[in-house]
Amino acid sequence: MSNRNPLDYSINKPLVTSFNPFSYLFKDITLVSALIAVLVFGLAMLYSSSGQSFSMVMRQSIYVFAGLIMMIFISHLKPDSYKNILMHSYWMGLLLLIYVLFNPAEGYTTSRWIDIGFFQFQPSEIIRLILPLSIVAYLHRKESKIRLEDWLYTTLAALICSYLVFEQPDLGTSIIVFTSGIIPIYLAGLPYRVIAAYVGMLAIVSPFIWSSLLDYQKQRVLTYFDSNVDPLGDGWNIAQSQTAIGSGGFFGKGYLEGTQSQLNFIPESHSDFIFSVIGEEFGLLGISCLFIIYGIIIWRIFKIGLSAQSPFERLACCSLGFIFLLFILINVSMVIGIIPVVGVPLPLISQGGTSIVVHLLAFGVILSAKRPQL
Secondary structure, eight states: OOOOTHHHHHSSSSOOOOOHHHHHHHHOOHHHHEEEEEEHHHHHHHHHHHTTHHHHHHHHHHHHEEEEHHHHHTSSSSSHHHHHHHHHHHHHHHHHHHHHHSSOOOOOOOSSSEEESSSSHHHHHHHHHHHHHHHHHHHSSSSOOOOHHHHHHHHHHHHHHHHHHTTTHHHHHHHHOOOOHHHHHHHOOOOOHHHHHHHHHHHHHHHHHHHHHHHHHHHHHHHHHHHGGGGTTHHHHHHHHHHEEEEEEOOOSSOOOOHHHHHHHHHHHHHHTHHHHHHHHHHHHHHHHHHHHHHHHHHHHHHHHTTTTSSSHHHHHHHHHHHHHHHHHHHHHHHHTOOOOOOOOOOTSSSSSHHHHHHHHHHHHHHHOOOOTO
């Protein structure tokens, strides 16, 4: 006969488990802490790079706060609850891209903005999130194997969005939009024969794409190969950016002490070229710290994605992770002169309310896929 005491279970194991409200609210303390660190640093750098404009920092802060609230809300939704909505959201994004071509906001030289009264936004920024997620939802709308027509439909969807952005005109963002759509298609297992066919088609249409570029777009590409082609235009931008980063040395010149940035030698220092300001004021040490925090964010994204419960969640998280990494690489490469100037902001740091909100919405989707034990 067993001598086991029936009360042993209640004595040895606690009846009430500890509850951490922060872990419940933010779901991943490490990821959210890293995000907040980058966002706060971005606001500080925006103050420096904008000529110490407090009003610009306050506008950016409002978008940051709104984005964080929406991120937390989405993170507590089950991915299956909005999967079908994501699949059909593509059409909303497509309509916005068409609308902005015919009814753009006044006061801009390009058709990139929509004015709804109390604020303006860029549909091209929104489509960067909608397109990859709608493609992921479409490819995993059912459990059956992905067919050839599915690859073709999703690629065509990415091409249509990219073309509409190109017509705004915005060559850099159109390439980013197309890449954002191709990444989930490739990660889902795009057959190599289809990839080979796409590469062949791209080679055939390349001359037509070049001939359709505007003069300033061609100039940016030519400047990449030889900065002397446009020494007072894009060549000047890259030269001043490289000078600022190089002059920062290892420790930097100090916050608000950069000469290139404070004397307005760096073009678009508050948006596309804000990385140059970081390099000048905080040097290699500051850049390294920023990359470490970015690395923590990317590590947590893929940690969550690879441990997700469903193929839809895994593909969505990994696609958004690669897109986030792509933005960092493109912006940094552009600023130091490795690739042509394409007008891509530095994620979570550059000025731009729509970009900030879209990135935080993406992190909300990622956090919604997090398993409790991670």
